[in-house]
Amino acid sequence: MSRPIPRRFRGAPEPTGFKTKNPRFKFNFTFPFSLKIPAYIALGVIAVVALIYFTGGRTEASPAMEEIGIQEFELRCRLRGEIRQHESLYIALTNAGMTPRLVHNINRALDGVFDPRKILPGDKYTVDIDENGGLVEFELMRSPWEHYRIKLDGDSLVGFQDSKPLTFVIRAAKGEVKSTLWESMVKEGVPAEAILRFTDILSFNVDFLTETRDGQRFALLYEQNFFDGKPIGVGRVIAAEYWISDTSYGGIYYMDPDSTAGYYTLDGRNTKKALLRTPLTYRRISSHFTRSRYHPILKIYRPHLGVDYAAPEGTPVSASGSGVITYAGWKGGYGNFIEIRHENNIITQYGHLRNFARGIRKGVRVSQGQLIGYVGTTGLSTGPHLDYRVKVKGEFVNPLKFAFPDGPPVKSQYMSDFRGKAVEYLALLRALTDEDLLVDSE
Known part of the structure; x- marks a missing residue:
C-alpha cells in the first residue's frame, strides 16, 4: 500500500530520474545537471532509501554496521522559516505545510511562556517533525538572545524560554527643551527608544504634542542593555521627571513581591489613568x-x-x-x-x-x-x-477636560518597600544629574 501524497504536492508534474518498477515504492532523483554514475552506485543509493522507507524511518544497526560505527537513527523532517510582514505565527506555520492541529499544539505549549500575538516580522522558527507527523521540537528565535523552545517530554509537549542573559548599565540624562523635546533629548544622548518610553510614562499627565515649550526641563534614569559587550537596546526607564514651570510630573518604576509592576509617584499613586489622554498621534x-x-x-x-x-x-x-x-x-x-x-x-x-x-x-x-x-x-x-x-x-x-480616575496605586503592604527603592533611585539620579527631583504629580 503506497503512502498518500501530501496535499501540496498533488497534481505537480512528476520529476524525471531513477525509478523502480515496484508500484509500492517509487524513488525519483533528479540532478540539476548531466551526470553519469556507475549503475552499482545508483542501486546502492536506492537500496538505502528503500531500507529507510520500509522501516518507517527508523533502523537498528546490525553487528556489522556497529563495527564501522553506524548507530540507530531516527528520520526527521525539519522546517525553517521567517515571519513575514502581516503574518501571524499560525499563518506562517500553516503556509509552511503544518496542519492546524499541530499549530494548535504549539500555541498550547507556548501558553504562559510566550504570547504568539507578539510575533514580529523577522522572527525565525525551526520545527522538527517525526515520520508520523508528530512534533518533536520547536524553536522560536526572536533575537540572538531571546529564544523559546518546545520539546517532547514523554507524551507531552513542554514549552520554556531559552534566552541568554543580558547585562546592563544604568545611565542618566537631563536637559532643557529647546525647539522640540525630541531634539533636546537626542542632543543629550538619550536613545530614541528611551525617549518614547519616557513620553509614554508621562503621557497621562502631559500632552507632549501640544504642551511642550522651550525652557521646560527633563531628567531620566534608564537601563542600557548589552549582549556580548555590544549595546543592543534600552531596558526599563527607572525614573522619569518633567517640569512645566514650577509643576513637576514624574514616575518611578516599581515591581512588588506579587509581580505587579508600574510607574508611581512618591506617594504611591499610579501615573497611569483609566484612559489615555489621546488614542493616537495626531496633527x-x-x-x-x-x-x-x-x-x-x-x-x-x-x-x-x-x-x-x-x-x-x-x-x-x-x-x-x-x-x-x-x-x-x-x-x-x-x-x-x-x-x-x-x-x-x-x-x-x-x-x-x-x-x-x-x-x-x-x-x-x-x-x-x-x-x-x-x-x-x-x-x-x-x-x-x-x-x-x-x-x-x-x-x-469632554475627553480633553474630564478628570479620569488613576490606575491602581502601590499596595499598602508594600509602601515601605516602594519608598526605600524610590529613595535609592532618586539619589542615584540626583548624583548623576545634579537635579532637585520631586517625582510628584498634580
Missing part, C-alpha cells in the same frame, strides 16, 4: 467637544459630543483603556466604528476608521494602548480623522 484637533457645531456635510447645527483628531489615513489607533469590545462594524454616519466598555462605567467610541486591526471584533478583550484600527474617512466625513467619544455613567463627557 491637530479639527473639531472640539461642543453642544452645537455646524456639520460640514449635513449643513445643520447639532451637538458634536466628541473630539475629532485630524491625522493621515492609516495612522494607528489604540484602545484608550483596557476593556471589552461591545461593537466593531459599520455604524451609519460613523463609518467603521468601535465601542469599548471599560471599568468605572466608562465607554469609549472610535469612528470613521479605515479598517480594524487583526482580531478586533465584538466580545474581544483589549489592553490599554493595544492597536485596534487605523484612521480613515468612512461614513459622513470630509477627510481622514478619528472621531473619539467618551461616555461616563451614560453621559458623553
Whole structure:
C-alpha cells in the first residue's frame, strides 16, 4: 500500500530520474545537471532509501554496521522559516505545510511562556517533525538572545524560554527643551527608544504634542542593555521627571513581591489613568467637544459630543483603556466604528476608521494602548480623522477636560518597600544629574 501524497504536492508534474518498477515504492532523483554514475552506485543509493522507507524511518544497526560505527537513527523532517510582514505565527506555520492541529499544539505549549500575538516580522522558527507527523521540537528565535523552545517530554509537549542573559548599565540624562523635546533629548544622548518610553510614562499627565515649550526641563534614569559587550537596546526607564514651570510630573518604576509592576509617584499613586489622554498621534484637533457645531456635510447645527483628531489615513489607533469590545462594524454616519466598555462605567467610541486591526471584533478583550484600527474617512466625513467619544455613567463627557480616575496605586503592604527603592533611585539620579527631583504629580 503506497503512502498518500501530501496535499501540496498533488497534481505537480512528476520529476524525471531513477525509478523502480515496484508500484509500492517509487524513488525519483533528479540532478540539476548531466551526470553519469556507475549503475552499482545508483542501486546502492536506492537500496538505502528503500531500507529507510520500509522501516518507517527508523533502523537498528546490525553487528556489522556497529563495527564501522553506524548507530540507530531516527528520520526527521525539519522546517525553517521567517515571519513575514502581516503574518501571524499560525499563518506562517500553516503556509509552511503544518496542519492546524499541530499549530494548535504549539500555541498550547507556548501558553504562559510566550504570547504568539507578539510575533514580529523577522522572527525565525525551526520545527522538527517525526515520520508520523508528530512534533518533536520547536524553536522560536526572536533575537540572538531571546529564544523559546518546545520539546517532547514523554507524551507531552513542554514549552520554556531559552534566552541568554543580558547585562546592563544604568545611565542618566537631563536637559532643557529647546525647539522640540525630541531634539533636546537626542542632543543629550538619550536613545530614541528611551525617549518614547519616557513620553509614554508621562503621557497621562502631559500632552507632549501640544504642551511642550522651550525652557521646560527633563531628567531620566534608564537601563542600557548589552549582549556580548555590544549595546543592543534600552531596558526599563527607572525614573522619569518633567517640569512645566514650577509643576513637576514624574514616575518611578516599581515591581512588588506579587509581580505587579508600574510607574508611581512618591506617594504611591499610579501615573497611569483609566484612559489615555489621546488614542493616537495626531496633527491637530479639527473639531472640539461642543453642544452645537455646524456639520460640514449635513449643513445643520447639532451637538458634536466628541473630539475629532485630524491625522493621515492609516495612522494607528489604540484602545484608550483596557476593556471589552461591545461593537466593531459599520455604524451609519460613523463609518467603521468601535465601542469599548471599560471599568468605572466608562465607554469609549472610535469612528470613521479605515479598517480594524487583526482580531478586533465584538466580545474581544483589549489592553490599554493595544492597536485596534487605523484612521480613515468612512461614513459622513470630509477627510481622514478619528472621531473619539467618551461616555461616563451614560453621559458623553469632554475627553480633553474630564478628570479620569488613576490606575491602581502601590499596595499598602508594600509602601515601605516602594519608598526605600524610590529613595535609592532618586539619589542615584540626583548624583548623576545634579537635579532637585520631586517625582510628584498634580
